[in-house]
Amino acid sequence: MAGVSESSRGGFSNKIGFVLAAAGSAVGLGNIWKFPFEVADGGGGAFVAMYLAFCFLLCFPVMMAEIAIGRKTNKNAVGAFETNGHKNWSAVGKMGVLSGALILSFYNVVAGWAFGFALEMIAGNFEIGANFGQFISDWHINLAFSSVFMFLTIYIVMKGVSGGIEKASKILMPSLLFLILALMGYALTQDGAMEGVAFYLVPDFSEITFDVAFSAMGQAFFSLSLGMGALITYGSYVGKKDNIAHSTAMILLTDVGIAFIAGLMMFAFIYSQGLQGTSGGAGLIFTVLPSAFESLGPVLGRVIGAAFFILLSFAALTSTVSLLEVPVAYVVDEHEVRRSRAVWIVGGLIFLLGIPSMLGNGTVDFFNNFITYSSGKTVNFMTFIENLASDTFLPLGGFFIALYTAWVWRGDNFKKELEQGNPGFGDTILGKYSIFALKFLVPIILGAITMVTISDKFLGLDLLEITRNLINDLIKFINT
Numbered sequence: 001m002a003g004v005s006e007s008s009r010g011g012f013s014n015k016i017g018f019v020l021a022a023a024g025s026a027v028g029l030g031n032i033w034k035f036p037f038e039v040a041d042g043g044g045g046a047f048v049a050m051y052l053a054f055c056f057l058l059c060f061p062v063m064m065a066e067i068a069i070g071r072k073t074n075k076n077a078v079g080a081f082e083t084n085g086h087k088n089w090s091a092v093g094k095m096g097v098l099s100g101a102l103i104l105s106f107y108n109v110v111a112g113w114a115f116g117f118a119l120e121m122i123a124g125n126f127e128i129g130a131n132f133g134q135f136i137s138d139w140h141i142n143l144a145f146s147s148v149f150m151f152l153t154i155y156i157v158m159k160g161v162s163g164g165i166e167k168a169s170k171i172l173m174p175s176l177l178f179l180i181l182a183l184m185g186y187a188l189t190q191d192g193a194m195e196g197v198a199f200y201l202v203p204d205f206s207e208i209t210f211d212v213a214f215s216a217m218g219q220a221f222f223s224l225s226l227g228m229g230a231l232i233t234y235g236s237y238v239g240k241k242d243n244i245a246h247s248t249a250m251i252l253l254t255d256v257g258i259a260f261i262a263g264l265m266m267f268a269f270i271y272s273q274g275l276q277g278t279s280g281g282a283g284l285i286f287t288v289l290p291s292a293f294e295s296l297g298p299v300l301g302r303v304i305g306a307a308f309f310i311l312l313s314f315a316a317l318t319s320t321v322s323l324l325e326v327p328v329a330y331v332v333d334e335h336e337v338r339r340s341r342a343v344w345i346v347g348g349l350i351f352l353l354g355i356p357s358m359l360g361n362g363t364v365d366f367f368n369n370f371i372t373y374s375s376g377k378t379v380n381f382m383t384f385i386e387n388l389a390s391d392t393f394l395p396l397g398g399f400f401i402a403l404y405t406a407w408v409w410r411g412d413n414f415k416k417e418l419e420q421g422n423p424g425f426g427d428t429i430l431g432k433y434s435i436f437a438l439k440f441l442v443p444i445i446l447g448a449i450t451m452v453t454i455s456d457k458f459l460g461l462d463l464l465e466i467t468r469n470l471i472n473d474l475i476k477f478i479n480t
């Protein structure tokens with residue numbers, strides 16, 4: 001196996017194995033469940049344009065940085081910084097471990113819904129879409145499906161990253177892509193679909209606010225599994241001869257491509273069902289898709305509907321595996337706990353952490369209306385954790401990883417690592433751009449958006465207004 005430092009850590013069988021596993025981590029509920037409702041909430045095309053810009057301009061260099069740090073040090077998200085000689089920076093890795101745990105806690109609940117919907121489709125119960133609210137507020141159902149899901153995740157992580165899941169992805173991931181493409185084709189033939197496409201593709205730039213930019217940025221990081229060291233951990237299993245830039249491009253294109261067509265499919269269905277304008281939130285795909293499947297007829301609808309949710313569950317599983325792998329690799333490497341034991345303990349704790357997310361969808365009032373932001377918006381426990389971990393911690397992690405790579409580890413060392421397996425890359429336009437972006441573009445843009453939005457959301461301070469006033473005062477002062 002390539003790039004394996006210690007036999008207990010496991011590894012990927014070859015380069016394709018790594019790309020598949022990393023793409024498996026990236027492609028998941030983020031693309032198919034979260035992306036469409038974020039687009040709906042973020043005003044359509046403007047959100048999509050910003051999301052694409054973040055992915056290609058900012059996330060591409062950050063992804064290379066994570067993989068390079070992992071491969072260079074052969075370590076987990078925390079140990080990597082220490083091994084590289086910068087112990088203080090391992091705090092970034094610790095934030096990643098925490099983000100992984102928080103994200104997995106709610107992700108596992110949503111994965112349980114997808115799994116449950118697969119069974120509902122097999123049973124031909126298309127009404128489940130209209131009864132989604134009831135479905136998620138039933139804690140028995142949630143507990144059952146999410147335990148099954150966590151159990152599967154634990155089992156796979158215990159066996160190590162290579163093996164069955166790698167083989168299964170080779171068949172199941174392309175199947176998912178094929179199915180979404182086919183459904184997209186079908187969706188586009190429906191009445192009203194084109195209006196949905198226009199909403200999705202034509203940006204209305206007046207919709208762009210810091211808040212929307214903040215969600216688009218969070219979505220880009222979440223969907224690409226970036227900012228929490230998942231790819232540091234996966235990168236630690238990559239062979240020295242592998243071409244990091246090339247692998248990064250493949251992972252990014254796969255992930256963005258799948259999100260993009262899933263979005264097209266969803267907005268065609270949403271508009272053809274006359275549901276435009278509904279925000280839908282976390283329930284969007286679960287309420288819209290069952291009636292779309294029903295329209296395919298009782299037999300075909302069941303087959304396609306079940307296949308869709310089964311493949312979605314599988315895509316979620318390759319993501320939950322990577323989410324659990326980050327804290328587990330940390331515990332195994334840094335605290336010398338046996339892998340099998342670490343997996344059960346960490347997985348079990350994260351499962352418990354997910355229970356409030358399960359109960360906050362109509363079961364327990366305290367978790368239903370968990371927190372009210374300074375904007376006046378009240379959200380449930382799950383959305384709060386999502387806002388905190390995926391929208392805030394991940395870009396913040398990306399911010400620190402960029403600063404670390406460009407200024408502390410330093411651009412030339414990063415360049416050297418990238419050039420192993422890709423000689424001369426540092427002198428190409430892409431290579432030069434990436435170092436420039438990590439030095440300036442990523443920290444400035446991510447820093448600004450995060451600061452403005454966090455202070456507004458959690459502290460009730462309007463930084464933009466404050467800055468505007470400051471500048472006005474300054475101008476007045478100069479003029480007098």
Ligand code: PHE
Binds near residue numbers: 223322
């Ligand atoms: N990228 C995954 C998805 O889109 C979620 C994820 C986030 C996985 C962060 C690992 C790390 O579903």
